[in-house]
Amino acid sequence: MGTTQILFWFLSALAVAGAIGVISCKNPLYGVLWLIVVFFAISGHYVLMNAQFLAIVNLIVYAGAIMVLFTFVVMFIDLNEHPEIPKNIYLKAAGVIAAMCLLIVLVAALSHSEANHLAMRLNTGVGLIKYLGRTLFTEYVVPFELSSVLFLSAMIGAVIIGKKEKELKEKKLV
Amino acid sequence: MEIKWYIVLSVALFCIGVAGALTRRNSIIVFMCIELMLNSVNLLLVAFSKMHLGDAVANPMAAMNAQIFVFFIMIVAAAEVSVGLAIIVMMYRNTKSIDINFLNRLKN
Numbered sequence: 001m002g003t004t005q006i007l008f009w010f011l012s013a014l015a016v017a018g019a020i021g022v023i024s025c026k027n028p029l030y031g032v033l034w035l036i037v038v039f040f041a042i043s044g045h046y047v048l049m050n051a052q053f054l055a056i057v058n059l060i061v062y063a064g065a066i067m068v069l070f071t072f073v074v075m076f077i078d079l080n081e082h083p084e085i086p087k088n089i090y091l092k093a094a095g096v097i098a099a100m101c102l103l104i105v106l107v108a109a110l111s112h113s114e115a116n117h118l119a120m121r122l123n124t125g126v127g128l129i130k131y132l133g134r135t136l137f138t139e140y141v142v143p144f145e146l147s148s149v150l151f152l153s154a155m156i157g158a159v160i161i162g163k164k165e166k167e168l169k170e171k172k173l174v
Numbered sequence: 175m176e177i178k179w180y181i182v183l184s185v186a187l188f189c190i191g192v193a194g195a196l197t198r199r200n201s202i203i204v205f206m207c208i209e210l211m212l213n214s215v216n217l218l219l220v221a222f223s224k225m226h227l228g229d230a231v232a233n234p235m236a237a238m239n240a241q242i243f244v245f246f247i248m249i250v251a252a253a254e255v256s257v258g259l260a261i262i263v264m265m266y267r268n269t270k271s272i273d274i275n276f277l278n279r280l281k282n
Contacts, residue, residue, distance in 0.1 A: 008175050012183050019187050019210055023194030028202045035206050038187075042217055045180075049224050054244055058216075061248050066209070066255050073259045074202060077266050085273065087199055095196030103189035107182060116178040120224040126237050127223075135238045136245070147249045154253035158260040164267070 007048060015041035028074045032067055039063040049120065051127030180221035187214035201262050201272045205255075212251050216244045 018041060021034035039062045046055035086092075110116070136144055187210060194207035223240030262272060269276050 004175065008179065012179075015183065016186055016190070019190040019194075022203070022206055022210060023190060023198065025203075028200055028206075031203050031206055035209065038210065039213065042213055045217060046220055048175075049220055051220050051223070051241060054216075054220060054241055057245065057248060058213075061252055062209075062213070066252060069255060069259055070202065070206065073263060076263065077202075077272060079272075085199065087197060092197045096193050098196060099189045099193035102192060103185060106185045106189075110178070110181050110185075113178075115225075116176065116181075118177050118225050120175060120177060120221070127220075127241055131238060132241060132245075135242055140242055143246060147246065150250070150253050154256050158256045161257070161260040161264050 004048060007044070011041045011044045011048070014038075015045075028079065029071070032070045032074060035070075036063050036067050039067070046127075049127065053127060053129045053132050177221060177225050180218060184214045184218035184221070187211075187217070199273050199275060201265070201274045204274060205258055205262070209251065209255070212247065216247055219244050219247075 015038050018034045018038035022031045022038065025031045025034060039058060043055045043058045043063070046052075046058060087095075191207045191211035191214065194210070195204050198204055198207070219240050223237040223244075265276070266272050
């Protein structure tokens with residue numbers, strides 16, 4: 001077993017353990033921390049697959065920005081005052097069984113594929129920033145600029161939704 | 175590594191996300207499970223971008239599109255999270271709870 005395979009199994013175990021931690025934790029703050037573990041493991045997978053650009057973007061955007069937003073909201077909301085009421089045990093069992101059925105069906109459907117044993121080609125330079133940047137700013141420049149409009153509209157939407165209605169009425173915005 | 179292990183890993187992460195979204199009632203955790211599902215799909219797309227069907231694809235750089243696609247998924251997810259968390263905060267302010275069953279009242 002080479003180093004790559006050991007790293008692959010370690011990162012996979014870390015990702016799955018983190019994901020199970022997210023869905024089984026009582027306190028959402030621990031869920032956020034587990035999710036950061038999952039994102040770090042997925043970034044490790046990107047590095048293993050020689051996709052450095054996406055690894056860095058994943059760390060900055062997900063483990064950095066989005067998780068800070070989640071932490072902020074979790075701390076903003078007082079959960080001790082209103083603890084989560086657990087779902088009915090039958091509903092929980094039904095949810096877990098449904099998810100496991102999905103897992104079994106997908107794995108069984110894909111396990112007989114002929115393309116399963118294709119090894120990955122790692123030395124093509126597909127994930128390097130140099131080539132990705134060139135593609136992004138030539139072929140995909142219009143979607144790239146449109147995404148800035150998307151961000152602007154998301155920002156305005158978040159501000160409008162987050163404002164208190166009283167303030168909006170005072171300023172006659174609604 | 176063979177591609178099948180990446181498929182199994184992505185499917186496992188996706189199904190854990192589905193299980194969490196179905197079994198939890200805290201809306202923040204449900205939202206985090208949706209992020210988990212998005213990330214498992216991203217992982218699979220990147221894995222497929224590294225897989226070439228022998229010499230069927232003339233130019234291996236054509237696989238770049240997959241990684242650009244992952245990049246755009248991340249952009250859209252960031253915008254989605256900002257709006258979604260604003261909605262959760264507004265819901266908490268109005269109902270003093272983040273239980274998703276409170277959203278039942280939207281039915282009427």
